[in-house]
Amino acid sequence: PRISVESLTHTTRPFSFWQWHSYTQYIEFLAGFMYVTLCLAILFLIFGRSDVFVSILGFVALGLESTLPIPQLISNYKQRSLYGFRMSTLIGWVGGDTFKAVYFFVQHSPLQFQVCAVFQ
Template sequence: MGFIGDLAAVGMAVGPPLIYVDQVRKILKARDSSGFSIDICAVVIIANITRCFFYLGHRFETSLIVQSILLITSQLFLLSLCIHNRPTRSSQERIDNEQQSFASRMLKQRPFNFWQWDRLGSYLEFLAGFIVVMVIIHFALGWSSSVVESLGLIALGLESTLPIPQLLSNYRRRSTEGFSDLVLAGWLGGDIFKTGFYLARHSPMQFTICGAITVLLDLCVLAQRLIYRDRAPQNLPEDEQIIGAPIDHEHELALHSPYGDMDPEDDSRQRTS
């Protein structure tokens, strides 16, 4: 039983980070990360940083803290990959965006454009600031058991929402194209396994409750996969479906020109006539 328990602990530590290997492969192959919600990286990284500070005040399974460190590292790599493989926006889309009113753009944007930045450095700066805040909380209030338990609840609560960004992304696109089936299988199988692991190891109740919630959300993503199957994303301009397609600069200039696609000489001849 001891050997099986140790083997399960190793699986708990290295299994979740390995789930995303196939997603990395799909992004590299297609050079397109649009099928994978980048918010998943936010949830995983923030939740596991919080879990690390929870560990400082409430010791739990060593395999789980190792899992957190590996997940943070792997998600930072995946985040970098997603940023560098975002789909190229068409020239028309950029022009339409420029012509939108300020109020309209503000309604569509998140506060401070959170987690939608263009540079990896912006994400790292935010995470560094978040860690500083957590350090302050740890040294100022780490003696309080209620604060420590709250950190655990926050960490596990965030982790339980992991499938939600992908659920929303799939719904908006009416497609699961670009999202790895192996990631989904890993989520569902892994969450069922770890919920049982928490129960068997008498882990803090936060782990068990949030694990069960995550399993239910995984099943929702699975339902989307069955409903949408291999349906292509809807409402995407044709030139957005070709990642890295060259922009027609002449057409872009014509759109900005007061003459549109008309030759200025033709326009002057029409006026004189």
């Protein structure tokens, strides 16, 4: 089925992610983001020499990075269309992630890098 540009302008993202209904909500998000970043910085100053903390932080960071395409996939599934999704984006994701995975395994990178590379 063909989808017009007009019908795509009023779509919502999963969980209304990154869609602010007011400027105040955007400022509140930025304040919360800065608070979380500050807390992580303080935790890093306290536990930065702990291998366990650094490994957990690595798993969380790489886990977030490896799941970035999921909202796009959900949006495409709900619309039952790939309208507006560029093939160059897909090729970039697949190509970049493939090279990254090979690099992580060849260089014997830490486990969290290898796990996230396989997931991607």
